[in-house]
Amino acid sequence: MIRVQAEDFDIGKEVEALLGGRTDIGAVVTFTGRVRDHAGGERIAEMVLEHYPGMTEAELARVEEEARARWPLQASLVIHRFGRLRPGENIVLVVTAAEHRGDAFAAAEFLMDYLKTSAPFWKKETTGEGAARWVEARESDDAARARWEGERK
Template sequence: MARVSVQEHDFDPGAELASLTDGRTDIGAAVSFVGLVRDIHGGDQVSALTLDHYPGMTERELEKIADEATKRWPLDDVRIVHRFGHMLPGERIVLVITLSAHRRAAFEACDFIMDFLKTRAPFWKREETAQGDHWVTAKASDDANADRWKTD
């Protein structure tokens, strides 16, 4: 069910959504999230972002995250597109689309997937700033967001 793409080139969110929903009458909700490169982070002006990844391992981890979402919510489909490489502010980085018969499941699953993409997906970010290039470290707030989904 889940379709995962890790790619260097840009994507068209509208085309991706249409490819999942056109002609479908069994879904009541399609929720999408598009993440963009910001031009400021931690007070520094960002001129570019480079995302590195581990091919093969990255796709498998994204599939695991999507599979976990489909176990938790009644989803009809999931689409994740994540870019890697050199990107400029305003460019698209990630797309998550969740489809379900009901909006609550689609919203929650999309939120869950993004929280786990931020914390479990094997991507490494390097920002280019006037102060020099630096690797972006994990934020406690991202971990806290992911922790709310724990089902101990």
């Protein structure tokens, strides 16, 4: 399941709703990405996340489908926020559920590595001094994604 929204999410409630009282799930991994209050030695006052409505949902669904093709997940959820966010606020939630932890951990990491390099979101940070700038993509994110390319199941 994927969701793109401006509103915050409650991690506990999302996990509970996703699992829905199932008793066959042995492992649940949750990853939450949050807005940091600093970048490159500067204080960050706020961030605006722009996205491409329509393609964002399509890309996230594609990434989730790929994860479910690679690992035997019993449930999965990706929520990504957009709009104006302040330090400490949630940006993204990934939840994966499987019988065993190995699959849940790997799938959660895969989902994050793939969504960071393919979902059409762009962050613009405003520093404490009021200067706004677009966040640059990191090579380390491409490298993190590349790790999975060689091991298609």
